[in-house]
Amino acid sequence: MKKNVLIIGAGGVAQVVAHKCAQNNDVLGDIHIASRTLAKCEAIIASVKEKNALKTDGKLEAHALDAMDVDATKALIEKTGAQIVINVGSAFLNMSVMSACIETGAAYIDTAIHEDPMKICETPPWYANYEWKRREEAEKAGATVILGAGFDPGVVNAYAKLAYDEYFDKIDSIDIVDINAGNHGRYFATNFDPEINFREFTGQVWSWQNNEWISNKMFEIGKEWDLPVVGKQKAYMTGHDEVHSLSQILGVPNVRFWMGFGDHYINVFTVLKNLGLLSEQPVKTAEGVEVVPLKVVKAVLPDPGSLAPNYTGKTCIGDFVKGTKDGKEREVFIYNVADHKEAYEEVGSQGISYTAGVPAVAAAMLVATGEWDVKKMANVEELPAQPFLGLLNKIGLPTRIKDENGDRALEF
Amino acid sequence: MKKNVLIIGAGGVAQVVAHKCAQNNDVLGDIHIASRTLAKCEAIIASVKEKNALKTDGKLEAHALDAMDVDATKALIEKTGAQIVINVGSAFLNMSVMSACIETGAAYIDTAIHEDPMKICETPPWYANYEWKRREEAEKAGATVILGAGFDPGVVNAYAKLAYDEYFDKIDSIDIVDINAGNHGRYFATNFDPEINFREFTGQVWSWQNNEWISNKMFEIGKEWDLPVVGKQKAYMTGHDEVHSLSQILGVPNVRFWMGFGDHYINVFTVLKNLGLLSEQPVKTAEGVEVVPLKVVKAVLPDPGSLAPNYTGKTCIGDFVKGTKDGKEREVFIYNVADHKEAYEEVGSQGISYTAGVPAVAAAMLVATGEWDVKKMANVEELPAQPFLGLLNKIGLPTRIKDENGDRALEF
Known part of the structure; x- marks a missing residue:
């Protein structure tokens, strides 16, 4: 204790x-x-x-x-x-x-x-x-x-464990889907530290498929998911922490992570990335100032904390799990829906x-x-x-x- | 002498x-x-x-x-x-x-x-x-x-002067159109110093219309022009030096400048501008480095000089002049067409x-x-x-x- x-x-x-x-x-x-x-x-x-x-x-x-x-x-x-x-x-x-x-x-x-x-x-x-x-x-x-x-990683790992223990004899695939259907009313902002947010997407996308690590590019593989409350949403295969533990610990042959992105996010991200503005390697200005471009992008973007008062809408995050139970194929979706405004009212x-x-x-x-x-x-x-x-x-x-x-x- | x-x-x-x-x-x-x-x-x-x-x-x-x-x-x-x-x-x-x-x-x-x-x-x-x-x-x-x-300002001012002296008794409007139909093969680059290039477009667009200064936003007013050699091209009303002298010196009631932009340029520009990355005012990173965002953008973009060896295609820049001559309405387009590759071969x-x-x-x-x-x-x-x-x-x-x-x- x-x-x-x-x-x-x-x-x-x-x-x-x-x-x-x-x-x-x-x-x-x-x-x-x-x-x-x-x-x-x-x-x-x-x-x-x-x-x-x-x-x-x-x-x-x-x-x-x-x-x-x-x-x-x-x-x-x-x-x-x-x-x-x-x-x-x-x-x-x-x-x-x-x-x-x-x-x-x-x-x-x-x-x-x-x-x-x-x-x-x-x-x-x-x-x-x-x-x-x-x-x-x-x-x-x-x-x-x-x-x-x-939550992800965390609660989604517990959802996977629950499915593993209670709902399946054998799991074939776990697809974790993270949709933020909220609206902060700003031109563009990240929901947590922009530096950590962008770093998730600037390298390779690793997924675990057929018991192997597969590498893709960001936004290469997209899929529309039909979810409770938030409805049909496009999400893209993304590298994420929990893919790396669930695949090894639960012995499931397919573990993938999908994050929802609107076209506007993808456009802004693509422009910044292609110009080199998301690089973690320093550049030098003509005046000799050495600076990491990603840190300058972070400096001009809204502080994620400042979004809270005007944030509306809901998130839906959960695990689509497929496999067999008692010899029959089945699929379950274990999930949570959270509300931006309720969160703000409770904890700011x-x-x-x-x-x-x-x-x-x-x-x-x-x-x-x-x-x-x-x-x-x-x-x-x-x-x-x-x-x-x-x-x-x-x-x-x-x-x-x-x-x-x-x-x-x-x-x- | x-x-x-x-x-x-x-x-x-x-x-x-x-x-x-x-x-x-x-x-x-x-x-x-x-x-x-x-x-x-x-x-x-x-x-x-x-x-x-x-x-x-x-x-x-x-x-x-x-x-x-x-x-x-x-x-x-x-x-x-x-x-x-x-x-x-x-x-x-x-x-x-x-x-x-x-x-x-x-x-x-x-x-x-x-x-x-x-x-x-x-x-x-x-x-x-x-x-x-x-x-x-x-x-x-x-x-x-x-x-x-x-060229603009410069040659286009001489075109206006030639029209004023030779082709019209009275000029009603001068529309200067600058189209670069060339291709440098890079994701994005400016054709001259990015800092000066972007500064042209981040403030108000001033034009001289009906003998008054009119202010618009960048990319607010676009028009398709049909030009020799380069064909139909979309151009946007832009602030430019020669509008400010021609309007005062030749006494013409309408002087406007139009620059050609592709959708890709406009998209990149819009993202950078809306995020605050084209600002000439310094920001401070979380680590305390003070830097002007526009200078960081300049540092990550290709050096305009480096584009020359692979640049192909042509430019068309000229003056559409409308007015009357001998009591009749008329319109002339005085222009030049230049070739990127020929320029590179001659002067690098x-x-x-x-x-x-x-x-x-x-x-x-x-x-x-x-x-x-x-x-x-x-x-x-x-x-x-x-x-x-x-x-x-x-x-x-x-x-x-x-x-x-x-x-x-x-x-x-």
């Missing part, structure tokens, strides 16, 4: 995590928020207080921290007495924050795979490049390290941040209660799905299923 | 000017090329020598010069004995180079209006903001200052640089022979058109006319 949470990061997802931790501080204990910019942590705390989100009286504190600095992170973990660290900072921080957790015995939870700022779309399976190299170290230390506990963030942040808090609560305090490194599909999805039903991200018996809520 | 030429600048247009001066050094005398980067001047000299372009033996020398430094420019004019300065450097240099010329008595010739790096599309008429303020000063000093002697530059550079050399030759050595400031339409167009017929940019009597070459 662990308690007291340290949240690393102070962006849109951290805001959601802070609110949800506050709403469940009877289970989680003290809440600490740390990022390079103290003022951003303080703004989140002000927002939590404004909504009276703390369930019971308890600590809610801001800290300035460079989370690349392992010793400083260890010192803060020890000073705060945090036994659970939720890392929702930049994807470049994972390895250093994980080190601080393993060395102090705090549980580690993140929502996205580690990235090296100078590399894009590395060799699959991506987890084997960084995280999985440390499995033995984590187990030896008895450290609970939960990888990718956001838009729906994309909401779906990423709430699951990390559910994971933290399961570590706190012991159900997920596994004392080793685990991807979400290695953990029992039912308590996770049951908790998410209660705290804002209910699971539904659509199959031959209709479209209905799932209770656990 | 003046001789010896100092060329300021070492880009694509300067390359054309150097070659054409060399081909006519029996009239022009010594040739000097100066820019910030000595190596660029030396590369132009090597190209002139490779083509054996010098008509008679003569000086051809490179110099390093910061042309924003008036004293340094004066010293170079005096050292080289240049009596004619052709300024084909950045549009930000005009005022300082002009000062050096007026103070030393050298004739000044440029091909584009002065620009302030921090301002875009100023109050019309643009010439009144900088150049025309110095008319009196030039006349008092007896300095020959010829403004805008490229593409057609856009060729059409801008050759007229400046024709102007210099007319100053050298005295015909245009007017000892005051003048836009091209204030000078006799026939000797200028007659010389251009001989040195690479022949004039044609299309009217009720057909389509034919014009001889002078």
Whole structure:
């Protein structure tokens, strides 16, 4: 049983995590928020207080921290007495924050795979490049390290695990589909850090098909999906973290990820990419200023956090799973629908941040209660799905299923 | 009678000017090329020598010069004995180079209006903001200052003057149409300095209609034109230097400029502009690097000079003039067609640089022979058109006319 949470990061997802931790501080204990910019942590705390989100009286504190600095992170973990660290900072921080957790015995939870700022779309399976190299170290230390506990990766991995355990004898394919049918009213914006967003799409698209890694170009393979609530939507095969774990851990021959993109997004992305403006390699201006083009694009785009107040519409994210059960072929779609405006009203963030942040808090609560305090490194599909999805039903991200018996809520 | 030429600048247009001066050094005398980067001047000299372009033996020398430094420019004019300065450097240099010329008595010739790096599309008429303020000063000093002697502005002003003198009693409208039907084979590139190119289109579009300044947005007003050789082409009303002088000097009630753009150019431009990437105002990256987005765009785009070897196709630039002659309404189109590949074979530059550079050399030759050595400031339409167009017929940019009597070459 662990308690007291340290949240690393102070962006849109951290805001959601802070609110949800506050709403469940009877289970989680003290809440600490740390990022390079103290003022951003303080703004989140002000927002939590404004909504009276703390369930019971308890600590809610801001800290300035460079989370690349392992010793400083260890010192803060020890000073705060945090036994659970939720890392929702930049994807470049994972390895250093994980080190601080393993060395102090705090549980580690993140929502996205580690990235090296100078590399894009590395060799699959991506987890084997960084995280999985440390499995033995984590187990030896008895450290609970939960990888990718956001929505995708995260909840979609639990959907896959649920299908694997309950609905199929044998799974042939898992197609994860992520549609944001929301509207932020701006000419163009990304829903999370533009740098991380674009980096997902500038390299090769890796998918797992017929038990092999297949490489495609971005926007090369598109398909229209007919989804509950958001209707028919075009989505494109995209590289994504969970393809790299599900394929290896569940032994399913086909795992693909599809993300919805409108023609306008694709056009803007294509222009920027073809001009070289999404490059992570520095260029020099005629005046001698050296700068990474992608960072300039990030600087001119709207701050994703600023989109929340005017965001309307819904997201639909889920797993189409095909296979056989009792000798018969079947297909199920396990999914969640979230609403941008409801998310903003509850926690002051838009729906994309909401779906990423709430699951990390559910994971933290399961570590706190012991159900997920596994004392080793685990991807979400290695953990029992039912308590996770049951908790998410209660705290804002209910699971539904659509199959031959209709479209209905799932209770656990 | 003046001789010896100092060329300021070492880009694509300067390359054309150097070659054409060399081909006519029996009239022009010594040739000097100066820019910030000595190596660029030396590369132009090597190209002139490779083509054996010098008509008679003569000086051809490179110099390093910061042309924003008036004293340094004066010293170079005096050292080289240049009596004619052709300024084909950045549009930000005009005022300082002009000062050096007026103070030393050298004739000044440029091909584009002065620009302030921090301002875009100023109050019309643009010439009144900088150049025309110095008319009196030039006349008092007896300095020959010829403004805008490229193709547009320049040759199109002479076409207007020719129409005014020869083909009409009264002109109702001048529509200048600039079509580049060439193909450089790259995803996207500008034909001259991207910074100057984009700056033309990011502000308001000023046109002179019914004796008033009218403001529109870029790409707001488009029209299909049917032109000789290049055929039907869509062009958009654009702000351009010559609208600002022709309207004031010839007293014509309607002067408009139309530039051809393909849908692809417009799409790329629109994306960059709407994202804020064409801004001349600095932004700061998350890492604290301060940089002007437009300069980063310039850094990632192809160097316009690099397009020349593979450029194919033709340009068509000319004046549609409407009015009355002997009581009857009439319309003429006076124009030139240039070929990218022929330009490259002759002078190592593409057609856009060729059409801008050759007229400046024709102007210099007319100053050298005295015909245009007017000892005051003048836009091209204030000078006799026939000797200028007659010389251009001989040195690479022949004039044609299309009217009720057909389509034919014009001889002078």
